[in-house]
Amino acid sequence: MSEDLLSRLGLSVPVVQAPMAGGATPPAFIAECLRLGLLGSLGAAYMKPDTIAAQAAEIRARASGPLNINLFLPCAVPPAPGVVEAMLDFMAPLHAEAGLAPPHVPDPPHPDFAGQMEALRAARPEMASFVFGCPDAGLVAALKAEGIIVVGAATHLAEAEAVAAAGVDAVVAQGAEAGGHRATFIGSFEAGQVPTLDLVARIAGRLDIPVIAAGGLMDGVDVRAALDAGAAMVQIGTALLRTPECGLPAAHRDALGAGAGATTALIREWSGRAARGLPNRFTRAVEDAGLAVPPFPVQNAITQALRGKGRAVGDPDRLALWCGTGYSRAKAVPLADVVAEMLFEAGLTSPNH
Numbered sequence: 001m002s003e004d005l006l007s008r009l010g011l012s013v014p015v016v017q018a019p020m021a022g023g024a025t026p027p028a029f030i031a032e033c034l035r036l037g038l039l040g041s042l043g044a045a046y047m048k049p050d051t052i053a054a055q056a057a058e059i060r061a062r063a064s065g066p067l068n069i070n071l072f073l074p075c076a077v078p079p080a081p082g083v084v085e086a087m088l089d090f091m092a093p094l095h096a097e098a099g100l101a102p103p104h105v106p107d108p109p110h111p112d113f114a115g116q117m118e119a120l121r122a123a124r125p126e127m128a129s130f131v132f133g134c135p136d137a138g139l140v141a142a143l144k145a146e147g148i149i150v151v152g153a154a155t156h157l158a159e160a161e162a163v164a165a166a167g168v169d170a171v172v173a174q175g176a177e178a179g180g181h182r183a184t185f186i187g188s189f190e191a192g193q194v195p196t197l198d199l200v201a202r203i204a205g206r207l208d209i210p211v212i213a214a215g216g217l218m219d220g221v222d223v224r225a226a227l228d229a230g231a232a233m234v235q236i237g238t239a240l241l242r243t244p245e246c247g248l249p250a251a252h253r254d255a256l257g258a259g260a261g262a263t264t265a266l267i268r269e270w271s272g273r274a275a276r277g278l279p280n281r282f283t284r285a286v287e288d289a290g291l292a293v294p295p296f297p298v299q300n301a302i303t304q305a306l307r308g309k310g311r312a313v314g315d316p317d318r319l320a321l322w323c324g325t326g327y328s329r330a331k332a333v334p335l336a337d338v339v340a341e342m343l344f345e346a347g348l349t350s351p352n353h
């Protein structure tokens with residue numbers, strides 16, 4: 001199964017550069033991953049269709065190799081009455097303090113999924129991966145008919161069974177350790193926190209589609225353990241976040257280095273959906289206020305301006321500091337060095353490769 005997936009992708013190593021929406025992976029970063037022999041992923045969830053088209057074209061122009069385009073499936077639920085107004089009232093003094101205009105909910109709060117799908121199909125990626133739900137069987141069949149490998153994501157067995165039943169070619173097993181948003185779509189986020197190696201073994205033991213392990217894979221020893229647990233491929237996110245090629249603001253990268261003692265948590269305050277990262281002054285303030293957080297994507301849209309300010313002025317208390325549990329092992333060295341060391345340690349390349 002693993003061989004089949006790799007040969008369809010034209011890859012010689014079973015490693016996926018994780019999709020990471022929000023600026024961590026500019027086209028030059030993804031192109032470098034392709035040159036290093038990885039499957040590159042464009043985390044396109046927050047992009048308008050023309051940005052998806054432009055970034056995919058730029059990656060193709062810079063390097064050859066297989067490309068995955070990743071989107072969030074629509075998952076909006078209407079906020080309860082009064083919740084948005086209370087959050088805007090809470091945010092108003094934070095905006096004033098930051099020198100920003102009063103907070104509001106941008107309309108639309110998230111790019112239109114149909115438009116994003118059109119851009120994805122036009123870009124003809126080798127793979128399309130989806131999170132935050134079970135992709136519709138009709139959509140999966142249509143993409144497969146166009147020669148695109150389709151991947152869903154699961155945080156426990158019932159979700160893996162659901163995406164497999166929809167016809168996907170492979171499933172990402174997102175373990176509890178993973179940085180960023182949880183893929184959970186059945187049951188609570190807390191219940192969907194299975195450690196990566198257990199999750200991989202459980203899913204690989206039950207389903208006959210390839211499993212892509214994601215979460216806490218920080219070095220070659222971790223990668224080898226995931227492959228030995230039954231993964232066909234591994235997906236690496238946090239281990240790449242401190243590389244100079246990464247597009248994260250310096251304040252975010254520095255926080256991962258400086259905060260090596262802090263523990264990551266499931267955070268809802270920035271986006272309205274549980275995501276793993278480091279708590280900061282903003283997340284603690286919302287928590288202390290005891291406020292109900294509007295659901296994704298509304299809260300994500302409300303906090304967009306404050307995060308933009310955090311990026312502009314380099315303030316880690318105004319940034320969503322996404323990272324996985326293993327962040328203190330992320331190295332501030334070039335991508336090529338992280339990848340070469342990881343592959344060698346995992347026994348996936350010769351020392352002279």
Ligand SMILES: Cc1cc2nc3c(=O)[nH]c(=O)nc-3n(C[C@H](O)[C@H](O)[C@H](O)COP(=O)(O)O)c2cc1C
Nearest residue numbers: 018019020021043178179180214215216237238324
């Ligand atoms: C900054 C950041 C952004 C992320 N954005 C996305 C995303 O847009 N889509 C997605 O499917 N997963 C996203 N993830 C999850 C990664 O694809 C991957 O599953 C995770 O990073 C693996 O765990 P690790 O961070 O411990 O390596 C994100 C993770 C991080 C750290």
